[in-house]
Amino acid sequence: MALPQHLRISQSDSGDYWPGFVDALATLLLVIIFLLAVFTAGQFALSQALTGRDEQLAELNARLSSLAEQLNMARSENEQLSLQISSLTDENAALSAANAEMSEELNAVGARLAAVSDSLEEEEALNEEAQATITLLNNQMAALREQLARLNEALEASEAREEELESQIVNLGERLNAALASQVARLARYRSEFFGRLVEILGNRTGVRVVGDRFVFETDVLFQSASATLSPEGRQSLEPIADAIIQLTDEIPEDIDWILRVDGHTDPIPLGPNAPFDSNFELSTARALSVVEAFIDMGVPPSRLLAAGFGEHHPIAEGRDPASLARNRRIELKLTDR
Template sequence: MSIAPRLGRFTDTDSGDYWPGFVDALATLLLVIVFLLSIFVAGQFALSRALTGRDEQLAEMNNRLAALTDELALAEGENQRLSTEITTLQATLGEVRAERDDLSDQMVIVLGRLEDVQSNLLLEQDANQANIDQITAMNLQMQALRDQISELNSLLEAAEAREAELDSQIVNLGERLNAALASRVAELARYRSDFFGRLQEILGNRSGVRIEGDRFVFDTDTLFPSGSAALSQEGREGLRPIAEAIVQLTEEIPDDIDWIIRIDGHTDPRPIRTTYASNWHLSAARAISVVNWFEDLGVPPNRLVAAGFGEHQPVASGNSEEAYARNRRIELKLTSR
């Protein structure tokens, strides 16, 4: 029902009866309110379904994490057993090598004695008949020495075969140990990939944040006032979801995986004109401010590292304001210690 005709009649008649127009206005307003409430209820229903799907995904991720934890525990036990076995085999190999060297020395001595006996035998062959018994005894001695040499050769061959077998076992165990270590490295890379994806989801298309390789880069203009290392309120709130993601990651990664979050501070090359002595000091102070804020939000301090690079690691060349803005940055990276 249109209100304009009624207003026209009010003007024409000027009777002072405004109640019908007021009722029409209230009815129209009520219809609008009912329409808005319908839209709100529909939105709430869609949001509830979306949240239910997220809960199911979170439960699935928790199940996967539990399975990974069990596999890691088994790998650690196997690692320890292999390391102990390698140590034992290396000790045994040292003993075998020492025994082989001793046998080689004995063989050299026996060969020297054999040569002496042969020399003496040649000298005595031209002697008289009275020395025949002595020659016979020398022959017997030579045969005994030959038997001893043969036995030593057999022992030496056995020692060399055993050494080759131990070398093969050590190589095999080394390969298995390297495979286990590679598995741990791959597991850390998998957690890094999950963390990277989680931060991408949190940050979305937020301005002042970009991805460069394996790190997240924050423009310091969105975190700090110009020339200052004190985080702005906007910067603190922008970093809060990042800290919450790191805390969750700390609960998921096993304690024996040695990982850290490295926060690097960078500045542009222009000389500083604040209370800081140089761009080195400013970049380090800004990185430390981020570390302190993360620690206040519950991130374990042993998982945080702050580093200042001043203006010496630029990502953009030139003297334009755009290049300066890109070089003023805070970088965040998940890496091993």
């Protein structure tokens, strides 16, 4: 019996769509397998990179420990050399005093000899006692000259040794300066990494920017006008920065003595009579302390924080238009050494 025409069309359509559906599923499965292979290869490469970074960090820590030991040895050697110079200086002074005393005695003996010689010249003949006196004085003068020569030799040796020690101290000073310069360079590298992280965390957020070696917040983001109390939004904006500081604390070696200085700045507009602060100095300091206390509450070590207030005396924008005033009302974060 013949099927109706609409049933024949439906059966024909089902037969045409099924192979295409199977092909699409197969293609999708291949794409998923390829993406899984790419993800596995990426994970393996990332694991290898992290392993290499840990090895480099371990090597850097070992080199820093070695440098710290060399610096301590140089300081100890410098102290020993300073003690030796002090001892030689005292010995030099004693020798100089003895030399002066011997010179005075030699001059006195010479004067006595001159007096005796003058007296003997007046006499027509020298008696035995006068000759013995002259011989004794001559012997004393020769002995004194010999002692004076030995003192001069000892003094010259002492001066030469002092010059040698001073040269060693100069070399140690240069080594210490080089070590300090290395510490500053290492801190600058960590500062650059820290600010780079803050830029990545905060992105293009309005009122936040990097100026030189400082990270700058406009205080309108953190505080209400003439207030030193952090707003909820301001405290929330500080949380990722606190996390970055805590991570930095774990990464910087212990031999680098660093702090994060929080500087408060205001605009030059005087505070009103009903303001809770007497001056912009007090307001800027209170705001810096509020930020420091917030960081401490978020887990930042207090020993790594410092608050400072500068009032309106260090503007970064000229003029009294609203935009310039807003830029001068700011909190600055500066990573520096103690």
